[in-house]
Amino acid sequence: MQRRTQRKIKNLFIFLFVFAFIGLLIVSDSSHSFALFPKAQLGNSQTNPPCCLDTTKPENSLSLSPTPHSPLPTPKPHPLPTKLSQWQDKGNNGDYFTDIQATKFGYLIWSKFPVKIYIETPNLNTNLAETWVKAVVQTVQEWNEYLPLQIISTPHQADIKIIRKVPPLQGNPPRARSALATYELYIQDNFLRHKFTILLSPSQSGKFLQAASRHELGHALGIWGHSSNPNDALYFSQVANPPQISPRDINTLKRIYQQSTSLGWKLG
Numbered sequence: 001m002q003r004r005t006q007r008k009i010k011n012l013f014i015f016l017f018v019f020a021f022i023g024l025l026i027v028s029d030s031s032h033s034f035a036l037f038p039k040a041q042l043g044n045s046q047t048n049p050p051c052c053l054d055t056t057k058p059e060n061s062l063s064l065s066p067t068p069h070s071p072l073p074t075p076k077p078h079p080l081p082t083k084l085s086q087w088q089d090k091g092n093n094g095d096y097f098t099d100i101q102a103t104k105f106g107y108l109i110w111s112k113f114p115v116k117i118y119i120e121t122p123n124l125n126t127n128l129a130e131t132w133v134k135a136v137v138q139t140v141q142e143w144n145e146y147l148p149l150q151i152i153s154t155p156h157q158a159d160i161k162i163i164r165k166v167p168p169l170q171g172n173p174p175r176a177r178s179a180l181a182t183y184e185l186y187i188q189d190n191f192l193r194h195k196f197t198i199l200l201s202p203s204q205s206g207k208f209l210q211a212a213s214r215h216e217l218g219h220a221l222g223i224w225g226h227s228s229n230p231n232d233a234l235y236f237s238q239v240a241n242p243p244q245i246s247p248r249d250i251n252t253l254k255r256i257y258q259q260s261t262s263l264g265w266k267l268g
Contacts, residue, residue, distance in 0.1 A: 070267040071267065073262040075260035075262045076260050077258060077259060077261070078257070080257055081148065083147060084253065084254045089250070093246070094248060094251065095252040096225070096226075096227045096248060096252050099225045100225035100256060102259070105192070105263060107222060107259045107260070108263065109256065109259070109264065114148035115147065116159045117159065117160045117162065118151075118152055118155045119140070120155070120163045132164060132205075135209050135210050136209070138210060139210050142245055143217050146250055147221055160195065160220045162213065163198065163200070165200070165201075166202060167179060167201060176201070179198065179201060179213070181220055183197075190266055191264065198213070198220060200216070207241075208242065211233075212238075214244075219234075222253060222256045223249070223252055223253055227249070227252075229248065233246060
């Protein structure tokens with residue numbers, strides 16, 4: 001009887017030990033899985049930033065309408081816009097041109113100026129709507145210092161449309177984005193053209209709304225890529241104190257407009 005009791009006690013201890021060991025494995029595995037997705041890293045991916053289209057494959061987003069029957073134009077450079085040709089960076093701050101993506105049609109360069117921009121008036125009360133539009137207009141005026149831009153009131157004539165709308169979720173697991181810029185190609189009078197749509201999330205306001213608008217306009221004007229420097233407007237992530245347009249941004253823009261593109265040229 002005593003031996004039987006000792007055996008039961010021994011078996012009980014073995015069971016409890018095995019149970020406790022398995023429990024530790026389960027807890028350890030759960031903690032490790034959670035650590036794979038720390039919140040601090042969500043939305044901070046350089047290759048697939050939260051604000052914008054996946055810049056690794058931008059051509060996946062575009063359409064060409066109508067389908068051209070003639071060969072696409074041979075890529076070649078356009079004359080440098082006057083404001084960019086006059087730009088000189090006395091501080092020699094450098095650029096991030098090597099991080100810019102060229103599409104299979106060449107760089108996303110505008111050649112017909114001024115670039116026409118439509119800013120949608122949001123469906124808000126008058127004061128809030130005016131505040132939102134005013135904030136976005138300010139960023140258009142900032143870029144107008146370097147490229148000729150014109151704000152228009154008719155969306156169908158716009159080269160760039162700016163809309164207050166939640167961008168679609170991105171990634172797996174899905175994550176929200178503060179803004180999004182997409183483009184499409186089309187044929188007009190036998191010339192290859194492009195146009196942009198910018199979505200700005202309603203959750204953005206104040207300096208963060210302006211930062212998002214400034215950033216996406218940079219994409220729409222040709223900077224189809226990101227900077228790794230938080231002092232540039234085209235930095236890949238949102239920061240606590242958003243920067244203005246930097247000399248590096250403009251140096252990069254100028255180099256882009258010196259490159260070849262099929263956009264803005266007549267089909268062969």
